[in-house]
Amino acid sequence: MFDHSRGVLFPSRLPAFHRFAPPQAAEELVQWFWLPEWNLEPGVVSRQTVVSYPALNLVIEPRGVSLVGATTRMSERTLQGSGWAVGALLRPAAVHTLTSDASSLVDTEQSFRAPDLHAQVVAAMGSASDRHEKAVDIFARWLNTRAGSIPSVVQHANTMPKVLIGEGGANTPAEAAVRLAVSLRTLQRMTHRYIGLPPAAIIRRRRLQDAAHVVREQPSVSLATIAAELGYTDHAHLTGDFRSVLGFTPSDYRTESS
Template sequence: MIDAWRGILYPARLPQFHRLLPPAEAAELVEWFWIPEWNIEPGRTSRQHVVAYPALNLVVDAGGVELTGASTRASHRDLTGRGWAVGALLKPAAVAALIEDPSALRDRSTRFDAPDLHRAVTQAMDESGAVGREHAATAFSAWLVERVGEIGPVARQANEMSALLMTDSAITRAEDAAARLSMSVRTLQRLAHRYVGFPPAAMIRRRRLQEAAQRVREHPETDLSTIAAELGYADHAHLTNDFLAVLGIAPSAYRAS
């Protein structure tokens, strides 16, 4: 299973934050629902940093519904005032029913016309506490199940591809994943393009960077060169270059922060 906290760069800075697994009927469509709720003092801002999974998110908040594409770099969101959001980290099988070309949303988002989804989730979040969050996830799941319909074998194969690329540290090249899935590299690339909008090699690099950031953060006693070697980086410099390219900060500076 994908580590639900691996992409959060500064967990201690999070506002009230919840992750809910989808009900069984939506398990092939959603990895998890993420629900932040915040109440920031007037005049203050809470900046949340994320190195996102190579996946699409469908997000409902008080203002509407937004479909967010996979990102090539770390991103942040500034929270002010009081609010909430209910996001679904989508599995590839859900993507084809929502957008024709997910690569067109890379590093950006777009408003998504789903007034019935917005209404159902907003009504649920008007309830208090855990009950409201559970009802929101249930309503969101029901909407997705109806929207996607029957899941075909290719969509299930895309789910399998994504899970493999994002969880198996033995997969270091697209060729490794293609062999494991008994398909050609070209077929793997087509699946990733249609259902994720991210090349397989980039998905592997993102998994490795997320794992590196988590180890740097959670194991301050471990030498950075050791982390680099354990995760398949050529050397410490390779790890540093990856951090700088995506996070904009060196691993040593990230650890210090």
């Protein structure tokens, strides 16, 4: 159902990684759940490099629970030994119940107090069978209970992810505003409240994810063609976007990922 590698710059370096559609109880709250696990030999290091989706995540790990904000740059994490995480890519309806200021979390994370949720997910992940499904079900039910009834204004905001980062998403903030039947100013307030980034930055991030995927997976397609098909002004615009967020050019990325 999901492309597990979208947003991951070097999929061959991934440990075991899964994405799950949310159970019905959490469909209005979560875009999907994600779950990496690793058990590396002593001395082995796995360096994960990701262009994250422009959204907040609630993440459970053995050490605790964190609310992670949207990012404006590439993120890296070095894995060693063994471990796991269970994360939820949040929709506005869930963000509404967890923080009143998504913009304060941009490029950072904060500890989130949810001891019962943490204990139950840790116990589920320690089971031998169906641990992924059990952990996701516990997580979904906890979010659903916390959210309760979703206000109508938040339900409207919940349509933003599809318009801004979904397949066939809007190419400009103005187009996104039209699709959502709101003014551009209202759209800006919505993204600030529930994601923490302006609409243009969210669209750029989706386009960069798409570009990285095509550069890596379709080596025969020219960079100029990729730029044109994804709405970049030209090849130089694509290269500039890569440099500013990732720190390298599309050509360098294509070479390293081949």
